[in-house]
Amino acid sequence: MSEPDPGLSSGAVVAEPETLHAPPPRLSSPLARLALDFCASRPAVAGLAVILVVAVAAIFAPLIVPQNPYDLAQLDIMDGTLPPGSPSYAFGTYWLGTDVQGRDMLSAIVYGLRISLLVGSVSVAFALVIGSAVGLVAAFFGGGLDSLLMRIVDIQLSFPAILVALILLAIFGNGVDKVIIALVIVQWAYYARAVRGSALVERRKEYIDAAVCLGLGTRRVLFGHLLPNCLPPLIVIATVQVAHAVALEATLSFLGVGVPITEPSLGLLIANGFEYMMSGRYWISFFPGVALVVVIVAINLVGDRLRDLLNPRLQR
Template sequence: MTKSNIAKLQGYWYFLKKNKSALAGLIILIVLLFVALFAPYLAPNDPLQRSLAHRLLPGFWAGKEYAQFPLGTDYLGRCILSRIIWGTRTSLSVGFIAVGISTLIGLVLGLLGGYFGGKIDTFLMRIVDIMFAFPSILLAITIMAALGPGLEKAMIAIGIVYSPQMARVTRSAVLVIREMDYIQAEKALGASHLRIIWHHILPNSLAPVIVYSTLSVANAILDAAALGFLGLGALPPTPEWGAMLSNSRQFLLSGAWWAATFPGLAIMISVLGLNLLGDGLRDILDPRLRV
């Protein structure tokens, strides 16, 4: 890594430290990644272990005798805290892999359409417009209906659903960059299209893509939870926040509020952290927004 790149990273870190909300989002993300990575060591119980004798037990607030299950148990007697910890790995995997798929597809479509323009751009953007005509969750459900339920299928479905937005973001950045003087100079010198795209267009269009990708991870986690809530995401007994919320919602009014409340809080905290970090990255990577 060159000294200029190190200096640039140090500058980004300086502005990140000044942005308290972005720093809070980064801390939340680091904690989530830590929990996901060390789930086997952090979970107090087996997340799949059933015990009807321990069905819908309260947690630590009910007394020391319930310390075995700090956040209580669900309708099958499984430890809610352990399932939330393991569900962190599931939800983050869906979010990052789905956004990775959408970013790959969106970059290809956006780079080709924005750089070449003309009929290629028109054709690719009409495909994008057709996908935009459907609500994202409805399109994801349609794709899941074709692929079948399952965690891997949910990643693919969400990745496809988010690719049009990523293509639009990439294309808008490429349309500006391709008119820059240094791009025209490269063309005049006889540089190939592949060289121009790989060495100049792509690196300089990544800033908005990174910001949008970070925000999309939060939305992908929400959509994965929605698919799990509908029974189209992770298959039982895999711990997944949306499925946990779906299976426990009927107990909210029957006294066992903890069964659905804590998975819902896990979704809220993760989405909040990623949104705070995404907003902060937007401010850091755009010099016009730095304060």
């Protein structure tokens, strides 16, 4: 019979393998770490979920909602101003009621969200491209060109956005494309100033001097080296400006200078039911207003979380 190992006495502690206490593997991808940190915030995740649901509903609106609220063949004037939960002979139930023209409010809101998201995303995309190019050129070349471009930006930002948009739409007229053009003119200056501030910091670093000394073209230096290092503030500003553009489009449509009455818009839906609020038909304006607020709050929640993650000063 073999003797017991003296190292395994009753008072000895058996050493566990090092693999059991190995630290969890770190994510190598910065994008994966950003996604993991983003998901740590429940409000931000809830906001992103709302945005995704709204986007899917808006894109596939003809397949989801029971009625095209802007097809006169599907409307019945006898169903006008029905309260929420009223029965419908065509498709079951008006869950959110109807407006004066007999349009299903749920269908009208989903179709209105299509215009809001289209105007917000497209206007921000064009304003981002124009503003980023202006800011990069101003910071890279400096001198008189920088002063000229920044004075234009200062003049642009000195006027309220709603006032500039109203003046432009009074000149251009109604239309979705006109609203997008007006919002691009209103928003591009925000990106120009933000990009210039970040690019001035990056312009003094050695890698930019090295790229210039190597004889790389100006376009490659600007958009291949300088712009990628200015993206974090741009992402935050673009997210916030989408919410601003959605609210601004709804305001312009409410005032009657935005999209025409033949196009679905949350602002128009709110305006159409505003005069019926005092008579107790609250749902015509209330539910589109709630949808507008929910979308804007959801976008702002995502933007605030991205600001916390992409701002190095807030991470210290």
